[in-house]
Amino acid sequence: MVSWVVLSRRLRNKLTISKVVVALLLGTVFFNEFLVYSLQAFRWINIPAIRNKDEELIVLFVADPQLIGIQDEMGFPVGPIARWDSDRYLRNSFSRAYQHTQPDVIVFLGDLLDEGSKASKNEYLSYVDRFNNIFYETKFSKTVIIPGDNDIGGEGADLRTPFKVARFEKHFEPIEGVVNHLFIDFMKLDIRYGDVEGRRQAFRRLAPNLTAPIRIIINHESLITRRKENIYPILRLAQPHVVVSAHWHWSEIYNCATCLSDNTDLDHWPYEAKDMKNVRNFVEVDLTQTISLDEIMVPTCSYRMGVPHMGYGVALINKSGRMKYAVLWLPSRYPLLYVYIVVLIFAVISLCLEFIFSSIGGQPQKRGYR
Template sequence: MGTMRRSLCSRLRNLTFRSFLLLLVLTTVIINEFLVHRIQSWRWPAMPHPYKDSEEEMRILFVSDPQIIGYQDESMFPIGSLTRWDSDSFLSRTFSLAFSYAQPDVVVFLGDLMDEGSRATPAEYEIYMDRIESIFYSARHVKKIFVPGDNDIGGEGRDFRSPFKIARFENHFENLTGIERVGFIDFIKLDLRFNRDMPLEQRKLLEKLKKHFTAPLRLIVNHETMLPKLKSFIHPILMEVQPHLLMSGHWHEVSLGPVSGSIEVGLVGGVLGYGVGEPSMGYRVGLIDPEGHVKYTVLWLPSRYIQLYAYLGVLVLVAILFISCCIMQSLWQQQQPRYPR
């Protein structure tokens, strides 16, 4: 009878200990995947209630450099699959939260949507498109503007541009250059590159686009920033377009500065810098009225790397506790007297 009682107590202790370990893991998951994002959103700056009429104020949510993780440079199964799933989940949750918070009239993607878009095979590209639709599903009914980055169509280092890469992007998204009018703003896509003076073809393009400016405000959206470029590179562009604001990505950091009478705002890179190792990530929201008054802020996100380190720490702790418990239980059983049957 005593042996049965000791056996039952031992099982209850093991059950309670295992339940504690399971509760510790579940608590970490709930905090990392749900509570942290909500708590961070409470720290976002208060935004005025949106106008019913978008002609009174335009709300723009900017997404720069999400760089959705690809397939060629990642580890093989299961590490690569787990990394892609984790990154996509993080992007989806944070974008949905930012979208709900900002309630934008338009979402502007400032390039580098995909980490390996310019090198992706046709099959990989189609999978990319499904993932993009799933990640940014919250914005399915809102106007979206897409600007390509070097990771999408090439153009950096040995990853050269090609007509095939450009055509593929335009077939799946929209033209590299053009004008998108939304409310009182002309969003001007120029696909600007500043490694040389403006070629004659680009000058003719600007003159052609200039004839189609219809909105009172003009906003250039581009992946590559103008801030560090020589005046001889950008002055002809600004003289032709005369933009009120320029928005760019690529740098993976926040920057603000005047550009020959206009203002350029460089966005937080990689809202998902997560995919490219950025510790600070966020979405930028701009509020613009018809008179050209601009308010903007960054909706900072919690560091995913800290969350992953927390997971690693908890798993190590659980492993240590579990192994210690097994050792202690084994030693305890060895010390118990054995009664003859």
């Protein structure tokens, strides 16, 4: 009993407000910057560690990272801090997604850069360096990259130009082509609104390169959700087994029962949408269908896009035509930033009170003389 009293007194003497504040700050940083990512990864769906890579491939889908630029951000010090924090979030989450899935192929679905379409030469080079540092593991896996409107223009008043396309292709990949990996052909047809005949011609140029039994169209913008007259001729010609898209920043799966049929009725284009934001398990996708077609929309992996649910898509694709798809959901960032603000306010108030009380308590008392 005596030893406990002595220990309590010693702790009270040593445990000052400033030490508590320092411990709280360090604990907050450790949780927000390290532990929260590991806890979230612990909740991800299990990926089989043992498999026949000749029969089953793992594909990791990355959508809309949109690395923050310089022109549209605030100046010093807010802009640099915002870019640093967003880059760190992408780096922490992608590295864990890569380690968790050990993918055979990594597919980037466009909008790699937020200001790629309007960046100056030096700005663009700095963005490319940041991209390579954030997604460092792409050096160790087969990587397929397509552009989005933020990379080369094409949305609204931001026009696509040959210069923007050439710059993207110089630092990343051709925007069109067929990328083969074992039994899968990834078709990059650059399908966009109002260019049906151009995309049909593009497919005919690329058709001789199609050699795999499974065809996957990867496109930045959604296809099935468009008007039939703008997409049916391309799908009918390309005959994909599944479409994977991005752009809208949320996670859905669309099924069109007649997308590959001979029905040329332009008013007959029914599709069903399945919201994936509450789905934590694998969803089965049948790649052996000859008339029906599924489109998977992958959510953004950046918390700066203003949506509450971010993640990476992962697909297990079997050579037989069976596919399982899931989303590796990411932790919300804004609540953690709000925690920083609350903790900092608490720390400042606590330290100020400690300083005031210590100053009052430390004033020498006047002694009276007789």
